[in-house]
Ligand code: FES
């Protein structure tokens with residue numbers, strides 16, 4: 557089995573996996589990073605979104621061989637319980653979610669948006685999250701939370 561070199565949340569890994577294995581499987585089952593979720597497995601729901609070189613991409617349909625050597629960021633790389641990202645604090649304050657299953661994908665997608673646009677409009681936030689489905693219907697609170705996080709970041713919150 558070939559070894560594939562991955563950089564996940566800034567840490568290099570050498571993973572024994574077939575090159576066609578979905579990145580999502582490698583993250584969850586080889587590296588133990590369970591934050592990224594399996595939803596549809598068909599690149600339709602956005603549960604499995606991670607950042608690849610700063611761009612949100614669905615990891616369920618992405619062969620691990622195609623991301624060797626690239627910078628991969630999962631929800632575990634966004635913040636920790638001890639040091640949450642302003643997005644995570646805003647989501648808690650707005651109670652933006654019910655079951656929470658969609659939130660890892662939504663948070664990484666929202667982070668990519670705020671990294672490139674510090675003052676997104678509601679329409680821009682909705683467009684950025686267009687590929688992320690929330691089955692609980694928390695969309696309004698999610699949009700409010702992302703706008704609130706942008707405000708916090710503009711006010712100097714540490715990311
Ligand atoms: S699990 Fe990847 S998009 Fe649904």
Ligand code: FES
Nearest residue numbers: 654656690691692
């Ligand atoms: S909070 Fe349940 S799917 Fe979004």
